[in-house]
Amino acid sequence: MLILYGTPLSSPANKIRFLLNYLAIPYEYKTVNLAAGEQKQADFLKINPYGKVPAIDDNGFKLAESNAILRYLADKHSSALYPKNLEERAIVEQWLDFAANHISLATSKVMYNTYFYRLANTAKDERSLQDGFLWLERYLPILEQQLTKHRYIAGNQLTIADFSLLAALDVAELIKLNLAAYPHLNTWRQQLMKEAFYQNCHSCYAASFKQCVGTLFEDVKV
Ligand SMILES: N[C@@H](CCC(=O)N[C@@H](CS)C(=O)NCC(=O)O)C(=O)O
Structure with missing residues (x-):
């Protein structure tokens, strides 16, 4: 297995x-x-x-x-989540890379310098924290624009790029990201979070976080 x-x-x-x-x-x-x-x-x-x-x-x-x-x-598993058609697949690759290089990197910088640095017993890097927020400010509007055009991030079909982006944004509540300012992105996320594939992983990342390490952070309220 x-x-x-x-x-x-x-x-x-x-x-x-x-x-x-x-x-x-x-x-x-x-x-x-x-x-x-x-x-x-x-x-x-x-x-x-x-x-x-x-x-x-x-x-x-x-x-x-x-x-x-x-x-x-x-x-x-020959899934339509990763299309075989060259151009459709290339678009999925584009958004997988965008989620990794722009969104996940940014949320990781913020998460690390808000919480994880304390667990790792290292110093907070203010510059990296600010960079993370700056990138999110710069790149979340791109996602909003994309989701104004169609239902999912790489088109009208759910793909692995959506899973990647959903995971990258899972820390939104913990880093107090105001996703309500991006209504299409917010709706996309809220709808996917209700799905069984998500709920069978966790009810939300913040709840998991609280369960694992939340007692160490008095500022975590979920
Ligand atoms: N680019 C990698 C990132 C993997 C990564 O950074 N994993 C972290 C946990 S989220 C880790 O294993 N950290 C432990 C370490 O670096 O020692 C991926 O997408 O799989």
Whole structure:
């Protein structure tokens, strides 16, 4: 059976769960304790040599990087979530990259310098925090524009780019992102969050966060 290595606080790992749930692919979920450094131990380095989650072991085939895993699984299961048509696929690639390089990177900077730096016992990087917010201010309107034109991020069909973006924006409540200012983006997100593929992962990221580490942060209110 497919094994997914992840942790509930990892948005890249959660996006794989969205896909696995959506496609009803049976899998075993193995939680990697990042705080204890399990991802850098020899056993896990055999799964992913650079020691990060998510990673999968698909009957001996090992793969890391969340977007590579999304592509592999969607292709393996011949899913319309990753179109075969060259141009349609290229558009999905464009938004997968946009979500990774502009949105996920920005929300990670903000999350890290709001919460995770305290868990990692490192200093807060104010510059990085401000950069994260600046990027979101710059790039969320692009998503809003895109979703004004059609129902999903890469067109009128749900694709793996939506899962990637949904996971990148999962921290919105925790970083107090005012998504109501982007009505199409907000509606897109609220609707997807109601779906079984999402709810079978978690009710919302903030609730998961609170359950895992929330007591350490008196400012987390969900
Ligand atoms: N680009 C990677 C990012 C993976 C990543 O940064 N994973 C984090 C958790 S969200 C991790 O494993 N951190 C532990 C570490 O760096 O030691 C992906 O999309 O899979």
